[in-house]
Amino acid sequence: MRTSTRRSRRLAAIAAVAAMTAGLLAGCSKDSNDGSSNSDGGGKGGKTTLTVGTFGVFGYKQAGLYDEYTKLHPTISIKENVTTRTDVYWPKTLTRLQAGAGTDDIQAIEVGNITEAVQTQADKFVDLGKEVDKSQWLDWKTSQATTKDGKTIALGTDIGPMAICYRKDLFAKAGLETDRTKLAAQWKGDWSKYVAVGKDYMKKAPSGTKFVDSASSVYNAALGGESQRYYDKDGNVIWDKSTGVKKSWNTAMEVATSNMSAKLKQFDPTWDQGFAKGSFATVACPAWMIGYIEQKSGDSGKGKWDVAAAPTAANWGGSFIGVPTAGKHQKEAIALAKWLTAPEQQAKVFAKQASFPSTPGAYSSLKPAADTTAYFSDAPITQIFADSAKTIPVQHFGTKDQPIGTAITDVGILQVEQKGKTPDQGWNAAKAEIKDVLGQ
Amino acid sequence: MTSSKQALAHPATSADAAPGSQPGAARGAQGRGTPPPSPDSWRSRLYRWDMKASPYAFIAPFFIIFGAFGLGPLLYTAWYSLHNVQLSGLDHQTWAGLDNYKNLLSSEFFWNALGNTFTIGVISTVPQLLMALAIAHLLNYRLRGSTVWRVVMLTPYATSVAAATLVFTLLYSWDGGMVNWLLHFVGVHAINWRESDWGGQFAVSSIVIWRWTGYNALIYLAAMQAIPADLYESAALDGAGRWQQFRHVTIPMLRPTILFTVVVSTIGATQLFGEPLLFGGVSGSKGGSAHQYQTLGLYMYDQGWGIGNLGKASAIAWTMFLILLIVAAINLLITRRLRKSQ
Numbered sequence: 001m002r003t004s005t006r007r008s009r010r011l012a013a014i015a016a017v018a019a020m021t022a023g024l025l026a027g028c029s030k031d032s033n034d035g036s037s038n039s040d041g042g043g044k045g046g047k048t049t050l051t052v053g054t055f056g057v058f059g060y061k062q063a064g065l066y067d068e069y070t071k072l073h074p075t076i077s078i079k080e081n082v083t084t085r086t087d088v089y090w091p092k093t094l095t096r097l098q099a100g101a102g103t104d105d106i107q108a109i110e111v112g113n114i115t116e117a118v119q120t121q122a123d124k125f126v127d128l129g130k131e132v133d134k135s136q137w138l139d140w141k142t143s144q145a146t147t148k149d150g151k152t153i154a155l156g157t158d159i160g161p162m163a164i165c166y167r168k169d170l171f172a173k174a175g176l177e178t179d180r181t182k183l184a185a186q187w188k189g190d191w192s193k194y195v196a197v198g199k200d201y202m203k204k205a206p207s208g209t210k211f212v213d214s215a216s217s218v219y220n221a222a223l224g225g226e227s228q229r230y231y232d233k234d235g236n237v238i239w240d241k242s243t244g245v246k247k248s249w250n251t252a253m254e255v256a257t258s259n260m261s262a263k264l265k266q267f268d269p270t271w272d273q274g275f276a277k278g279s280f281a282t283v284a285c286p287a288w289m290i291g292y293i294e295q296k297s298g299d300s301g302k303g304k305w306d307v308a309a310a311p312t313a314a315n316w317g318g319s320f321i322g323v324p325t326a327g328k329h330q331k332e333a334i335a336l337a338k339w340l341t342a343p344e345q346q347a348k349v350f351a352k353q354a355s356f357p358s359t360p361g362a363y364s365s366l367k368p369a370a371d372t373t374a375y376f377s378d379a380p381i382t383q384i385f386a387d388s389a390k391t392i393p394v395q396h397f398g399t400k401d402q403p404i405g406t407a408i409t410d411v412g413i414l415q416v417e418q419k420g421k422t423p424d425q426g427w428n429a430a431k432a433e434i435k436d437v438l439g440q
Numbered sequence: 441m442t443s444s445k446q447a448l449a450h451p452a453t454s455a456d457a458a459p460g461s462q463p464g465a466a467r468g469a470q471g472r473g474t475p476p477p478s479p480d481s482w483r484s485r486l487y488r489w490d491m492k493a494s495p496y497a498f499i500a501p502f503f504i505i506f507g508a509f510g511l512g513p514l515l516y517t518a519w520y521s522l523h524n525v526q527l528s529g530l531d532h533q534t535w536a537g538l539d540n541y542k543n544l545l546s547s548e549f550f551w552n553a554l555g556n557t558f559t560i561g562v563i564s565t566v567p568q569l570l571m572a573l574a575i576a577h578l579l580n581y582r583l584r585g586s587t588v589w590r591v592v593m594l595t596p597y598a599t600s601v602a603a604a605t606l607v608f609t610l611l612y613s614w615d616g617g618m619v620n621w622l623l624h625f626v627g628v629h630a631i632n633w634r635e636s637d638w639g640g641q642f643a644v645s646s647i648v649i650w651r652w653t654g655y656n657a658l659i660y661l662a663a664m665q666a667i668p669a670d671l672y673e674s675a676a677l678d679g680a681g682r683w684q685q686f687r688h689v690t691i692p693m694l695r696p697t698i699l700f701t702v703v704v705s706t707i708g709a710t711q712l713f714g715e716p717l718l719f720g721g722v723s724g725s726k727g728g729s730a731h732q733y734q735t736l737g738l739y740m741y742d743q744g745w746g747i748g749n750l751g752k753a754s755a756i757a758w759t760m761f762l763i764l765l766i767v768a769a770i771n772l773l774i775t776r777r778l779r780k781s782q
Binding site for chain 2: 087088091094095098116120121262263264265266267268269270273274277279399400403406410411414415418419429432433436437439
């Protein structure tokens with residue numbers, strides 16, 4: 001008797017192990033079929049759950065768009081999967097796209113990655129060009145997401161027209177002009193004029209403050225207004241011959257070598273602290289940064305911030321959303337993507353988050369939230385950003401745009417700004433880094 | 441459960457029941473040349489099969505999972521390392537032979553990362569183990585509330601890398617960090633920890649030291665408490681002071697434990713990744729603007745996920761694997777030497 005119980009126990013154990021193993025393998029295969037996030041939708045008249053993969057704050061949830069959409073379409077429910085950092089989000093998305101599994105029904109794409117997506121992942125996305133009236137968007141925005149043979153893989157969400165956000169109170173203490181139109185006139189047309197204002201600021205700077213958060217941010221802002229970036233329009237790397245890069249680099253070097261920078265790294269915790277402490281007087285702010293400044297500066301900054309037009313019309317950032325062909329609910333996802341990027345919805349996101357629409361049709365109805373207006377000293381931010389948006393030059397991006405940019409700002413400029421290297425040494429360091437990036 | 445009940449329901453048959461409870465005895469009975477009657481032979485065959493196969497079934501889950509998530513990727517990585525593969529074009533691979541490895545050996549960033557891994561490893565492991573030894577020695581005295589002290593020792597180890605590094609990043613921040621604030625009282629100018637060459641390495645090491653010292657101290661403490669008290673007594677009778685007891689009794693008795701912690705810490709140091717990545721902030725995978733604390737792990741991550749050059753990243757992974765093998769071999773040699781000399 002004891003033998004047989006013992007044996008049957010062992011058999012039961014084997015069965016259990018086998019079941020576990022089978023379950024595990026089944027779990028894997030199930031996972032790779034419908035991804036981690038697609039719960040079984042459709043079917044028995046239940047709700048269809050659509051997932052939206054984004055990085056950072058897109059403002060859809062904040063502006064109540066998901067709630068609104070599910071009210072309009074009771075059979076749909078929406079889940080947003082947020083990855084905070086772009087440098088984590090994009091590699092993850094790329095691998096999932098190519099595996100054809102695990103993608104969300106809608107995936108966001110940052111402007112720095114859009115060329116890579118268009119050139120290498122076009123077959124992994126639904127052609128949305130056929131689904132929408134493309135003339136709703138700014139031409140250059142749609143053309144960035146369109147392949148050579150005319151397939152539009154993603155719809156434009158926001159763009160990043162540039163302005164200068166400045167602390168009126170600190171400017172007053174330093175004895176500078178505080179009126180936004182007069183200030184804008186002082187640096188109009190050239191970023192080096194903005195640096196000149198910075199030199200004035202530093203002469204009587206309130207103690208513990210600097211003129212600007214970092215040299216890199218000035219570089220990015222200046223480059224955002226140049227038509228020539230790292231690639232030419234045929235996709236060749238021209239970063240070391242590009243006039244845009246050279247001009248922006250020189251401006252950044254002036255900042256880095258003249259003690260007017262708080263030497264912070266953007267989006268680091270210390271940068272956030274800088275906003276809270278008020279340790280810098282200006283920051284080049286694309287529209288999407290408005291909400292960020294308001295959040296990080298907190299109540300202490302209320303009414304002290306103001307917004308002036310940037311030296312040149314420039315764009316920094318902005319995103320797209322696309323529908324991967326691997327998604328289970330393409331029809332529903334296309335409908336949602338269309339709705340989310342329509343002018344009316346873009347205007348609602350602007351009202352909440354100040355992310356600037358890429359659809360000019362929305363511009364007439366733009367209204368920032370009342371508290372945002374109050375926060376930025378009643379500056380006409382709609383006007384300022386719209387003016388900038390209309391004159392942004394067409395820019396060509398390349399497949400390695402982002403790593404090249406990182407090499408210049410986080411190696412080249414940072415070495416000059418924080419390690420006291422000369423501009424030439426910084427440039428050579430960036431050059432070595434970019435060689436490594438391009439695998440030369 | 442049901443199967444067990446069914447098995448119980450069947451009357452035990454002769455072959456099983458006769459020899460008694462020991463499976464070994466059952467086998468013995470068969471060995472004596474009494475073949476079981478034919479209707480039951482499938483049962484005994486099943487039984488024998490069970491005896492042989494079930495151990496394999498028990499250990500199978502590990503090996504299946506290891507094969508799927510360990511060996512498979514390892515071999516696939518080797519395959520990748522011989523190709524040009526971009527993250528954005530996994531299905532467009534071109535044969536590159538040993539180009540990725542050649543590229544690596546001629547890359548200043550690779551040698552820099554290798555050097556950093558070594559220096560950070562040394563300046564984090566050596567003080568860490570010495571401090572752990574000292575702390576364990578102190579905790580080994582009769583103390584009031586000794587459990588409390590021991591638990592407190594382990595708390596840094598229990599905090600996550602991310603949380604610890606975030607706090608340290610703020611402590612070391614260039615402008616308004618606590619470390620610079622304290623240094624200011626002794627008249628030292630503010631140091632830009634993150635961007636200075638040795639400062640960054642020191643800061644990263646300090647995070648490692650903070651997290652692992654208590655852990656190692658507890659291991660040492662456990663080993664110390666296993667040392668027989670009469671050794672100390674006789675040493676004391678011979679007139680040895682506390683320090684002499686520590687040097688001539690504790691340390692020799694701890695030698696195997698010390699070797700163990702050295703090996704474990706070395707492996708940990710070779711794979712250092714999370715601390716420098718998070719300490720570096722937004723572009724942490726570069727390990728500072730001059731790659732001053734970019735370890736091999738970070739270099740691999742930067743090549744693979746930052747730049748998207750998976751072929752080269754795979755080559756780095758395999759090079760790291762080979763380096764670890766060499767390190768393990770050196771460790772083994774030293775261990776043998778020390779054992780022999782004992």
